[in-house]
Amino acid sequence: MRADRLVAALLFLQTRQRVTAAELAAELDVSERTARRDLEALASAGVPVYSQAGQGGGWSLVGGARTDLTGLTAPEIRALFLLTGPDTAAASTDPRTRTALRKLVRALPAPLREGAEAAARAGISDGTDWTGADTEKTQLAALQRAVIEERELRIGYARPGRAPSERTVHPLGIATKSGTRYLVADTDHGLRTFRVDRVTSATETGAPAVRPEGFDLPTAWRTLAARMEDRMVAATVRGRAAPGTEPLLEGLLGARIRYGHPAPDGWTPVEIDGPAPEVIAAQLAGLGARVELLDAPEARTALARIGAELTALYGEQGQAPEPAPDTPEAPPRAPAPAATPPG
Structure with a gap:
């Protein structure tokens, strides 16, 4: 630890014209006495460090001397x-x-x-999209350049299920969450996030980007992420899942599903969070009879509509659709609770 600390002390000296033992102690999270001993050790080792006493004094590198040491420890390098x-x-x-x-x-x-x-040699990272739809890289470089050079952009953006639209933004940073990149930008409606893989075009307007006073990317991202997370769990529906459905549900919903104790018939009560009941219904539609929703009229109606549309499109006239393979036979359906009138 002493060698690492001495390297860190030297690198800290390189960033300042003069530092005090107290400033170095705060930087290295050690006592002032230890910081002073480290500075003296550097001088004893031949590093051109000298001290100046009195008000405005401190420790400095003679002639702005520098070192090629990276300051990285062996574990950090690995x-x-x-x-x-x-x-x-x-x-x-x-x-x-x-x-x-x-x-x-x-x-x-x-x-x-x-x-x-x-x-x-111990690992490899492959950014290739298995689906072949790796469009993110097309615009990422332009977005990063605009952030660094503080250039205003006119971007095309395609939300799922909506026609692409254009808007003018002031790029402020790129954030990555669970492998997905987001552009953080200021707009006429305040700070917003844009998924980089949904950006269809990025053209500089020729104007500089305006950075809000006191803007801090980590702080802004925490606020924006909290808003997104709140929208992701704005609705909760309850139902039950057939035995063996848990892996499918977890793959679809991740941490947005909670389980109760299995009933004697093997079916498990579930609670599912999502942006809206209709969105949850659309996510569950592919599971067919493996999941039954009990207390969300909007979600049940959406599932019935999806089922009717699929039957009309694929079902033979007058013939009931075949049951899904390997689906446990559902016990008699529990009556759906009556909808509570809005208060």
Whole structure:
């Protein structure tokens, strides 16, 4: 830990013209006495560090001396190269990333280089979309450039089930949540997020992007993400699931489903959260008779409509559709509770 701390102290000195022992102690999360000993150790080791007493004094590097040390510890280096892999699926990785990693390997001290190369060989990351619809990369570079260069954009955006539309935005950052990238931007309606894979075009308007005063990307993202999460669980429906349906439900809904204790007939009570009852119904429609909703009239009506449409499209005239394979026979349906009139 002492060697790591000395490197961190040296790198901190490089970023400041002069630092006090108290400032270094706060940066390294150590006592002021320990920070002073570290500074003295650097000077004793031949690093051109000198101290100046009195008001306005502190510790400085003579002539702005610098070091090529990265400041990374061995575990940090291994974690970095394990994350990126040897070429990180070379066909899909930005060449600049691979070049930067090669430069980093060459800059590492010999004892650390071997561990970095071993970590790089231990994993690989492939960004290729199995569906072949990997459209995100088409616009990602343009969005990132606009964020960095603070350029206003006119973007095309396609929401599911809606016609594409255009809007003018002020790009502020790119956030990644569970593998999905989002553009965080200011608009005429305030801060908004846009899924990068739904951006169909991105054209600079020639005007600079306006950054809200005091804007902080992590803080803004937490606020925006909380709003999205609230919308994702705005409605709850209750029902029951046939034995063996749990893996299918969890694949569809993730953490938005909760289970009760299985009944004697093997069916399990479930509670499902979603943006709206109709959306939940659409997500469950493919499970057929494996799931029965009990207390959501809007969702039951939506499922009945979906079933009628599918029967009209695919069912033979006068012939009932075949039951789904491997579906347990449902016991007599529980009566649906009466809808509560709005208060």
